[in-house]
Amino acid sequence: MIRTICLNPALDKTALVTGFHVNQVNRVVSSRKDAGGKGINVSKAVAKLGGNTCAYALLGGNVGTYIQDAVINLGISCISVPIEEETRTDLKLIDTQTGTHTDINERGPLVSSQELLNLLQRLINDIRQGDIVVLSGSLPRGISSDTYASWIKASKKAGASVFLDTNGRALVAGIDASPTLIKPNLHELSELVGQEITSQEGAIQAAQDLLRSGIKEVVISRGADGAIFVTQDKVLVARAPRVPVGSTAGAGDALLGAIAYAWEHFYSFEDTAVLAIASGSANVMQSGSQSAERSVIESLLPKVKLEHP
Numbered sequence: 001m002i003r004t005i006c007l008n009p010a011l012d013k014t015a016l017v018t019g020f021h022v023n024q025v026n027r028v029v030s031s032r033k034d035a036g037g038k039g040i041n042v043s044k045a046v047a048k049l050g051g052n053t054c055a056y057a058l059l060g061g062n063v064g065t066y067i068q069d070a071v072i073n074l075g076i077s078c079i080s081v082p083i084e085e086e087t088r089t090d091l092k093l094i095d096t097q098t099g100t101h102t103d104i105n106e107r108g109p110l111v112s113s114q115e116l117l118n119l120l121q122r123l124i125n126d127i128r129q130g131d132i133v134v135l136s137g138s139l140p141r142g143i144s145s146d147t148y149a150s151w152i153k154a155s156k157k158a159g160a161s162v163f164l165d166t167n168g169r170a171l172v173a174g175i176d177a178s179p180t181l182i183k184p185n186l187h188e189l190s191e192l193v194g195q196e197i198t199s200q201e202g203a204i205q206a207a208q209d210l211l212r213s214g215i216k217e218v219v220i221s222r223g224a225d226g227a228i229f230v231t232q233d234k235v236l237v238a239r240a241p242r243v244p245v246g247s248t249a250g251a252g253d254a255l256l257g258a259i260a261y262a263w264e265h266f267y268s269f270e271d272t273a274v275l276a277i278a279s280g281s282a283n284v285m286q287s288g289s290q291s292a293e294r295s296v297i298e299s300l301l302p303k304v305k306l307e308h309p
Helices: 038-049 061-073 113-126 147-157 168-175 186-193 200-213 251-264 269-284 294-303
Strands: 002-006 010-017 028-036 053-059 077-082 088-095 100-105 132-136 161-165 217-221 227-231 235-239 305-307
Touching (some): 002 038, 002 113, 028 038, 038 053, 038 132, 038 251, 053 113, 061 077, 132 251, 147 168, 161 168, 168 186, 186 200, 200 217, 251 269, 269 294, 269 305
Parallel strands (some): 010 088, 132 161
Antiparallel strands (some): 088 100, 217 227
16 A cells, blocks of 8 residues: 655646736636645556555645545545644646746645644554555644654554655655655755755765665656666666646656555566656646546656666
């Protein structure tokens, strides 16, 4: 079972405009709403691949109810703990004329330590040996930056492998707890090592240095360029195919969801990378933060290029 954690979920509202102009009235051409937040997006990607997944989320108010209903309607199990404040709404603004994608994200609700503990207890009670727990996204207000670190330790003790995808102090603290896999982008990796990484070789070296902390794999996401997969004894550069862009929302989450699915189904290192890149690319082709159908992902598998540097 792949169990995803979303401590700061969101209702993603995507609006398309043609020629956005500041300080003027802009007309929305079309719009859609999706249950979002990185953990939920990972579960959506896993479900499209045919995997077994459950999303754990802190949800509040009418927005929270909408998100839970939407997740369940996608055929995904959803374990939620109610919070006092309203779950946030994020606006994804896409200008079809310029091709720009702008995110306007609310900061999210204030969460109490008891609300957080209630969700952790639900998770730990559910974990079975061999499960994968995915901790991803930002932390809500009121929560310590070492929260993911404590969740990593608790999940590992319960028998799960743990994937971490976050940034800033939460990522630094989380690494100290030795998650199984982390997925930083180049900017986040640069922050971790304290210097700007400008080359592929530098990125690989930085990832190899991080493995000394007990992490088994570092996946460096590079957007449209694909990703670099690094373990103790292997390095693989996976190049993404060029695809028409519908929305970039959730592409990295689809990549991570595919990795989790591949791990659970014992894919090879190379096949895992190919599935991950194809999934992320297929997600980019969709509108809003919806996940691509498996048929679309499979059509891109032959187009992913692998290099062994």
